[in-house]
Amino acid sequence: MDKVAVIVGAGDAIGSAVGRRFAKDGYAVCLVRRSAEKAAPHIAAIEAAGGKALAFACDARDEAAMIALFETIEHDIGPIEICLFNAGANTHKPALQTSGKLFQQVWQLACFAGFVTGREAARHMLTRGKGTILFTGATASLRGGAGFAAFASAKAGLRAVAQSLAREFGPQGLHVAHLVIDGGVDSPAIHARRRARFGPNAPPPEAGSLMALDTIAEAYWTLHTQPRDGWTFEMDIRPSVEPW
Numbered sequence: 001m002d003k004v005a006v007i008v009g010a011g012d013a014i015g016s017a018v019g020r021r022f023a024k025d026g027y028a029v030c031l032v033r034r035s036a037e038k039a040a041p042h043i044a045a046i047e048a049a050g051g052k053a054l055a056f057a058c059d060a061r062d063e064a065a066m067i068a069l070f071e072t073i074e075h076d077i078g079p080i081e082i083c084l085f086n087a088g089a090n091t092h093k094p095a096l097q098t099s100g101k102l103f104q105q106v107w108q109l110a111c112f113a114g115f116v117t118g119r120e121a122a123r124h125m126l127t128r129g130k131g132t133i134l135f136t137g138a139t140a141s142l143r144g145g146a147g148f149a150a151f152a153s154a155k156a157g158l159r160a161v162a163q164s165l166a167r168e169f170g171p172q173g174l175h176v177a178h179l180v181i182d183g184g185v186d187s188p189a190i191h192a193r194r195r196a197r198f199g200p201n202a203p204p205p206e207a208g209s210l211m212a213l214d215t216i217a218e219a220y221w222t223l224h225t226q227p228r229d230g231w232t233f234e235m236d237i238r239p240s241v242e243p244w
Helices: 014-024 036-048 065-078 099-127 149-170 189-199 212-226
Strands: 006-009 028-033 051-057 080-085 129-139 174-181 234-237
Touching: 006 014, 006 065, 006 099, 014 036, 014 051, 014 080, 014 212, 028 036, 036 051, 036 129, 036 174, 065 080, 065 099, 080 149, 099 129, 099 149, 099 174, 129 149, 129 212, 149 174, 174 212, 212 234
Parallel strands: 006 028, 006 080, 028 051, 080 129, 129 174, 174 234
Antiparallel strands: none
């Protein structure tokens, strides 16, 4: 059976880039997002490069659906060796305009869904005594910012989930790690935001101010391939010009 990498939150930026990186080394990559159809171009790119990829539609906030998803992948595709939780939920809104409903929605996607993903990945990996579970963090994982009360609290919660799982499952052979993406990502979404802010003739970003997707994907690969006598729990990466 294939060795399997599961990417939950396999969007058009980091998630799909990590999928390409793992496919390059022979993993059957399962791209999970709410719309499987939107994963089609990424599936095509992986297959064109000689890799194997499949798309699965699932809302990561739906606990029962996530349990069934992991069961299906284990049964139909192969043993899961690597699982990345990369779901978004980046929300910028003043506190007085942040409703309780919005706050809960952000937490459900950025924190609760991460817990369910990590738990279900671990449930299957523990039977084999090995596996890697990765979580995508952000600047907001480490500090709150004006307008980011919902997002920062959820990302900080996800970091705590990851740390708890690392301490619980590390002695049982599972490498759990949290990657802080502290800076802008060279992605379609970032460029769309720049056009919305500055207009269609927006000047290009400063050279070297955005992280290339392949660079970020390589960081995940590095974490996955670390030897057991030197595991990293948390890695933070940023462009050299990023203030921190």
